[in-house]
Structures are given as structure tokens and as C-alpha cells.
Amino acid sequence: MPELPEVEVLARHLRPLVKNKTIRAVEVRRARVIRPTSERTLKNTLTGAELISLERRGKYLIFKLHKPGRREPVKLLGHLGMTGRMFLAPKNAALPKHAAVVLDLGRERFVFEDTRYFGRFTLDVSSLAKLGPEPLSKEFSAKHLARELAKSRQPIKVKLLDQSLVAGVGNIYASEALFRARISPLSPANKLTSAQNLRLVKTIRQVLAEAIRFGSTVPLNHGQTGDSDGLFYFGRAEGAPDYYEERLKVYDRAGRSCRRCGHAIKRIVQAARSTFYCPRCQPRLRLSA
DNA sequence: CACCATGTTCCTTG
DNA sequence: CCAAGGAACATGGT
Numbered sequence: 001m002p003e004l005p006e007v008e009v010l011a012r013h014l015r016p017l018v019k020n021k022t023i024r025a026v027e028v029r030r031a032r033v034i035r036p037t038s039e040r041t042l043k044n045t046l047t048g049a050e051l052i053s054l055e056r057r058g059k060y061l062i063f064k065l066h067k068p069g070r071r072e073p074v075k076l077l078g079h080l081g082m083t084g085r086m087f088l089a090p091k092n093a094a095l096p097k098h099a100a101v102v103l104d105l106g107r108e109r110f111v112f113e114d115t116r117y118f119g120r121f122t123l124d125v126s127s128l129a130k131l132g133p134e135p136l137s138k139e140f141s142a143k144h145l146a147r148e149l150a151k152s153r154q155p156i157k158v159k160l161l162d163q164s165l166v167a168g169v170g171n172i173y174a175s176e177a178l179f180r181a182r183i184s185p186l187s188p189a190n191k192l193t194s195a196q197n198l199r200l201v202k203t204i205r206q207v208l209a210e211a212i213r214f215g216s217t218v219p220l221n222h223g224q225t226g227d228s229d230g231l232f233y234f235g236r237a238e239g240a241p242d243y244y245e246e247r248l249k250v251y252d253r254a255g256r257s258c259r260r261c262g263h264a265i266k267r268i269v270q271a272a273r274s275t276f277y278c279p280r281c282q283p284r285l286r287l288s289a
Numbered sequence: 290c291a292c293c294a295t296g297t298t299c300c301t302t303g
Numbered sequence: 304c305c306a307a308g309g310a311a312c313a314t315g316g317t
Contacts, residue, residue, distance in 0.1 A: 001295060003295055006295075079296080079297085081312095082295060082297095115314055116315085117314080118296060118297075163296095163297085170295055171295060172295060173295090271309085273296095274294085
């Protein structure tokens, strides 16, 4: 589920649900997701702590907790990896097969489940220091982009996945933003014109903001089984428009016709990830005058 | 069996 | 030291 919009929507959903709740017990079912924190340390630190706030940074969730006897707040970092989910469930509800960490909150449980276990739920917050600016903040500007891109000859699509350039853009929205900016994903980063940099900043913001808006409108249901639970984008809530079908213009549309010009959407592989684009709307070479 | 999947990190190579 | 490329991680869907 996770790129910035999905994580933002999740944060908005969870925030009121976890606020002021006290963690009674911690169950670690898959130690890999808490590394490098040890199970003992996680349990000692979280047990008895009260959830104070929940923030998002890039694709990370930052839980701040108050641990009695400690002056400084405890920070807990969550990341959904490729397949992670977080939700609250009644205590008697069955846990999903790949529940990785379960927090006992008294009346209910907080569950972090992750099929592939690429996600994180850890006290180690060092990853945050490597992140670039938030794409929806003023720090993310054409000037910032230009300065950073000038240092790299990597294809622009590959650079957009670099979290130290801008935090939160992933494989889906990278393709989407480039399509809207009409920039070829193959363009070397340092070859973008200033006009292109400006357009790219705008379309990245636009694509992410639109996805948040859409996700926030869909009624969220974080049950554990069934098709439309916990999925804001990839499931389809009854009667709700399907984001995948209607909002994404190029992602996963290889061979289908471009919504703008009708040309066939192309799929290529860059840095071992799929990239989708319209070769006509996003020409590789600029026509010289 | 083959290939694909919303992500990050580690290791190697130049 | 840095940039860039590729493998690894792990499970499931088609």
C-alpha cells in the first residue's frame, strides 16, 4: 500500500484511534521487522507507554509516546514496506496470517501485519535523517530539484525514487508525475530544463495531493479479511470509483492507449522497477527548432 | 515453472 | 569519497 498518499491517509485514520491509548503489552511475531531493535528492548520501552501523537514523514509513520519516568518522548518508526498494513481490531478478532507486531491497547489491539515483511516497526529512527524535503512543503522547490538533479546523470524516473531527493514518491507516482509533466522517464536528471523542473515539482505535488484527497474520501474499513478492507486504493469500496482505473493515467497500463493522445503506453524496466509512459506525450528527445 | 508486485539496504564495481 | 547497478530480503498472485 505504501507511497506517501497511502501513508498520509493511514496516519489520518489511525491518529484519533491511537491517541491517548496506553500500550499494555507487546507481541513480536516476526523479529525481522523490529530490527535493529531487540525484542526485549522494544517490549521494555513500549509497555506502559502512552501514545501521544502520530506524524508522517515521507513514507514513514512516527509514533511519539510518553513512557512514565522518562523525560524525553519515545519515538517509534513504522514503515509499510511493500505490503504492510496497520489497523485496530477487537481483542477477540483473529490475527491475520502475517501479523508481525501486535500491541495490546486494553479494549482493542493495534496490529501491524506485513505479508512480505519488508516493513519496519522499530525504535531506530536513523532512516529519517536521510530523507529529502516533503514534496508538499515549500522546501521542495524547482530550485531544490535543479540543484540536486544537476549532480546526477541517472534517468529522472530513477532519481525520483531516491528518498534523499524528495521523500515519499514511489514507483507508481513517479510514472504518474512524469506523464503529467510530459517528461520522458529516460531523460538524464541533469538534462532537464528549468521549465521541466518547475513542471515536475508541480505535477509531483498535484499527483500526491490528489491521491490523498481521493483516499481521504473513501470510507476506510480496516477489517482483516475480505477484499476491500484496509485498501484505500487497490481495493474498491462499494460504489466508490476505482482509483486504479480512473485516476492513474499510465501506471500498469502497458499496451493500452494513452488517455491524452491514444498512443500505446509503454513499459520499460529501470533500476529493476517497471516504468510506464507514453512515448508520444513524453518524447525522449526535444525537437529542436 | 516463469514472471510480476506500492520499498529499502547492502555490496560491489568503476 | 562518490555514483551507479544489482542482488537480497519474503510471500503471493497470475
